[in-house]
Amino acid sequence: MPLITIDVIRGHDEDYLVRLLDAIHDAVVEAFDVPFTDRYQILHQHEPFELRALDTGLGYTRTQNLTIIKVTSKPRPTEAKQRLYEKITTYLGDRLEISGEDVIVSITENTSADWSFGQGRAQFLTGELPDDTQNAQDKVAEK
Amino acid sequence: MPLITIDVIRGHDEDYLVRLLDAIHDAVVEAFDVPFTDRYQILHQHEPFELRALDTGLGYTRTQNLTIIKVTSKPRPTEAKQRLYEKITTYLGDRLEISGEDVIVSITENTSADWSFGQGRAQFLTGELPDDTQNAQDKVAEK
Amino acid sequence: MPLITIDVIRGHDEDYLVRLLDAIHDAVVEAFDVPFTDRYQILHQHEPFELRALDTGLGYTRTQNLTIIKVTSKPRPTEAKQRLYEKITTYLGDRLEISGEDVIVSITENTSADWSFGQGRAQFLTGELPDDTQNAQDKVAEK
Numbered sequence: 001m002p003l004i005t006i007d008v009i010r011g012h013d014e015d016y017l018v019r020l021l022d023a024i025h026d027a028v029v030e031a032f033d034v035p036f037t038d039r040y041q042i043l044h045q046h047e048p049f050e051l052r053a054l055d056t057g058l059g060y061t062r063t064q065n066l067t068i069i070k071v072t073s074k075p076r077p078t079e080a081k082q083r084l085y086e087k088i089t090t091y092l093g094d095r096l097e098i099s100g101e102d103v104i105v106s107i108t109e110n111t112s113a114d115w116s117f118g119q120g121r122a123q124f125l126t127g128e129l130p131d132d133t134q135n136a137q138d139k140v141a142e143k
Numbered sequence: 144m145p146l147i148t149i150d151v152i153r154g155h156d157e158d159y160l161v162r163l164l165d166a167i168h169d170a171v172v173e174a175f176d177v178p179f180t181d182r183y184q185i186l187h188q189h190e191p192f193e194l195r196a197l198d199t200g201l202g203y204t205r206t207q208n209l210t211i212i213k214v215t216s217k218p219r220p221t222e223a224k225q226r227l228y229e230k231i232t233t234y235l236g237d238r239l240e241i242s243g244e245d246v247i248v249s250i251t252e253n254t255s256a257d258w259s260f261g262q263g264r265a266q267f268l269t270g271e272l273p274d275d276t277q278n279a280q281d282k283v284a285e286k
Numbered sequence: 287m288p289l290i291t292i293d294v295i296r297g298h299d300e301d302y303l304v305r306l307l308d309a310i311h312d313a314v315v316e317a318f319d320v321p322f323t324d325r326y327q328i329l330h331q332h333e334p335f336e337l338r339a340l341d342t343g344l345g346y347t348r349t350q351n352l353t354i355i356k357v358t359s360k361p362r363p364t365e366a367k368q369r370l371y372e373k374i375t376t377y378l379g380d381r382l383e384i385s386g387e388d389v390i391v392s393i394t395e396n397t398s399a400d401w402s403f404g405q406g407r408a409q410f411l412t413g414e415l416p417d418d419t420q421n422a423q424d425k426v427a428e429k
Contacts, residue, residue: 003211046329058404081399116247117201119232182338185330186337263389268368
């Protein structure tokens, strides 16, 4: 269910971009423990001047491989979010030689009522999809 | 006030896209009971490989008419959200022959302080716009 | 840390757009009191029909300079948000002659665990970046 929006600088070919989307999806599936068919991705390509990312003093250098990833998801435990950051960075590095310094991720949370995957229905409310939000929140509360 | 971002696959003409935006707006006005002039829409067109949507096992087939709709809104009752999903799907189907299997909606909520509609003012705080957030939350709490 | 997405109508040259991004960044730095290197911006350019903004009855006229600004940020006090709206509008007006009637801002909040600025780490959790969310919330609570 996470909906992932990815913004990159134009100049990479379609093969690179497809592999980039695949790598991010594999990271989401593993970090958030969702089904492989839970894939919802939107890619935007930009002119270099349209993406601006400095480093908040962290000492990172951004290149033409800059990849900004916005994730909208129901609540997830902090550990799952940290796994997501690690896995995205690992897979983009291993498969596409994207430096970890070029990968930025921002997550925004919503709730079960906020999703319709088709047919005008809210599948987490109708029971067509399992609604595990409470479980995820319990896990957070236990810590 | 909802701000709606719509992502579609390139290949439809401007007339189709204008009617698509109109259909979504009509659904928002009716489902959320907002004024007709409460229209804020951003459309992105994509190459086919830039939009990836599977089905989380629901059995839906996505086509070149895939329409991903992201809604940012102050809190709304669950019933209003469900009405929104139904009306968007109905209007896109009736007017543009878009299958319900091609329509995905994701909502993210924010608050009254999070909006400025112009002139650098937060119109829900200044009283220039009615702030009915509390009413909406009361409606949710009553259930 | 705020991540800023800006949507404008195509037709302005790169110099105008760079100055627009600079003006918005200066407003963010001053209103939210963040470091100058806390800059994360994504610009989208659109055909005129792809951006639709009416006025919810406020009496504003939108032109080809329409600028829709989406901000994702950790929680900020209401006063900081209002300062942001004012400063963005002032700077876009003073530097680019953009009317205040053309400037729309929408904020969505997330939390410290929701950010990774590089290297697969959640820098607000690791301590690499100061986590002042609680302070900001205290400021809100004091009012």
